[in-house]
Amino acid sequence: MKSVDSDFSPSSLSGLAGNFPPRVLLRASGLTVRFGGLLALDAVDFEVREGEIVGLIGPNGAGKTTFFNCLTGLVMPDEGEVRYKGQLLVLRPYKVAEAGLARTFQNIRLFPNMTPLENVLVGRHCHTKEGVWSALWRGKRFREAEASARMAAAEFLDFVGLVPDEDLSAHSLSYGDQRRLEIARALACEPGVLLLDEPTAGMNPRETQAMLELVQRIRDRGVAVVVIEHDMRFIFSLCDRIVVLDSGCKLSEGTSVEVRKDPRVIEAYLGISPE
């Protein structure tokens, strides 16, 4: 993959006048994952550009979550590579997070017995440096770092619309709040790309609408978003670009209109028409 950096060139950075597309943030190429005999991902190419919201859809078992797990280092790909801002990613979860990819999980994975604020503070982990000695000594630097981390965490909570409560642990939040807390925690990593795995699962229409607005606000902060979702209305009204996966292969890619008209997509979801 020699040409990987072509989009990440000075031309795109100085391209104020031209109609250059925004530069590519994340590019996965040829990602292949096998679970024994099952080909969970088959040479999937994928890219996310700056400021984009990309939808990732597909029938159950298509490999969407595996794809996320692969990007974030929870599953090692058998082939292929992932580059973030042109740099090859070391596919270990914490390295990926340090580089600038944060994610949420399909079945919420908060730290259930920590307060919402502490949950978000763990998200600040990469952006704080205090070690053992600093924590023991409690000097000025430690206190300042701790205070600023708390402030930042409170801001992220506020951003998703949660109020920090010291007496509450995360697992006593409502389901929708837990989803939002997970997003706040991921945002606290200050990622360039945020990966959301079914953010509206189990939500009612009003909560879904709020989630839609939240994702748009996240994009407005300059964070590119990739979202897996089964709610087509949500996907079609939110995403700039949609990628369809089926049985581990990339089936189709394009705007919502293009994807909706693609006969292969219709076939994958509804089966072949008898005619």
Place this chain on the structure above:
Amino acid sequence: MTPVPPSASHLTSRHKTNWSEMWRSVLRLSGRWRFVLGIAGALFVWTAAFSPWASFAFGYPGKMTLSGFPGGARVYLLPLLLLVSLLFFTLPVGATAGVRAALGLLFIAGYNFIAISWEGDGVDAVAWGAWIALLGSLLLLWAFASFLWEEADGRSLSGQTAGHTAVKLPDPIWQMLLVFGGVPALLICFVYALDVEESSRFVSLICCLGAGSAALSSLGFFNWTSELLARQRTFAVILLLIAALVFPFTQDGNGYWLRVLISVGVFASAAIGLNIVVGLTGLLDLGYIAFFGIGAYVSALLSDADFTTVHVRVPFLLVLLIGATVAGLVGIFVGAPTLRLRGDYLAIVTLGFGEIFRITMNNWNGLTRGPNGIAGISDLEIPSLFGSTPLNFGDAHEVFGVSLPNFANYYFLCIFLFIGMAILFSRLGNSRIGRAWMAIREDEIAASSMGVNPVRFKLLSFALGASMAGAAGTVSAHVTQQVSPDSFTFMESILLLAAVVLGGMGTIPGALLGAGVFYLLPEKLRAFQDVRMLMFGAALIIMMRYRPEGLIPNRRRKAEFREEKSRFSAGFLKGTGELDLMQQNPVQEGGT
């Protein structure tokens, strides 16, 4: 430390309701009868406290054959009886508390009944006082229980404080006064309890205190105290520290209890280290005593003992550091390959490591003198603050006109050790590092996806815990004046772990209380020495059933156990059934 699968608890609770419904239908009482029986029970117990419990004198403690005064174990009926009488006026809110207090009365009566007939060779030895004590406490239990059934049948449980509701506290000045009065009272109770010699009286005292606190706890008393102590934390800690420092002055130059409390202090310090590993990071370490042993051996070898193989004497503070460092390095050595694995592998490896350490020490004759161990470790000597002659820990001292035995020196050293460990624990726990540890405990995958390097932080926790045990071990070697492999058996690791779990995982007072239960109580209950382990086992089982969060739980951990059920119904672990390969949570099956 995964909690009990919910499926099991559901099953048992279903069984329980069937049984208790059957009992209820037989034992149901109407309103008037409850009061009649309750008052009759209280009168019976009152009479019993002043009546003879033994029919002839055979050396049962407390002059139990005499009537007219509440000697021996009988005196412990009275505080509970007072509590029960007060609870009558709080009904139906105080029904649960009443049941618990009545159970305490029943235990005291029952225990002494059995003990008297045991020691007096038959039920003939039991006089009528003990019979009516049994009868009275059963009646009280019946009366209060029937209130409880009625509430369970229909009315809402108004008095039960589920979770923590808002607690009303008095003005700050009153708060401080309460703490100021409470701490000395605690010290007096403690000294009094140590003075209770006969095991029959001591068991009765424990029943009285246990049932009393259980009753008060159901009225929300301990929520209130913990809130109070949280507000006045610094003040309370300082007072408790002063109380701990004052304790040797209450001992009239006798070193026995100081000696016991030193071992409590040493093991409590080690338990704090284990608390980092188990309580904060959630790693199960079954060979923890080995790190303690490493510290002890380092200390023994570097202090020029009478029977040693290395003839050097290093200043103690340096030995403390060396012991901690060596233990920490061994911790890294053991942990580095194992901590990469998930789940129970660490438990198995540490279990093996503990045995390897013990067997190595047992056979390395050239260094450790094998099973003979290293004996005759000299007393500590540290540079004195006041004079040119160094302070020798083997000397007795006279302070403020009170003679302090030589063990008081080690006692004070242990207090400093404990404080050091406590500061280490609380400062690390309330930092970025502590949060990373807790995150790993809660959900390792999520933690690593947030940028926490799990192997690194688990290793840090494991090594720090190991070096804290090592530091405690260096002190312990000087206190016991000898080290030998048989002090570092698997059972010791288990006891430390049990102390942490019993006291309450992740808290400093919990570690102290747990160590107190496992290293102080056996001294008081020497009569039961043969069945010590049996009793600990039974106590742990009862704990896990009725108070899984430990005696002094971390506030949020408490909520975790209490709200486990609601967590499942709230769909916290709601799986959508889609393939998620990293799913490692074994509780899913039970939840649905």
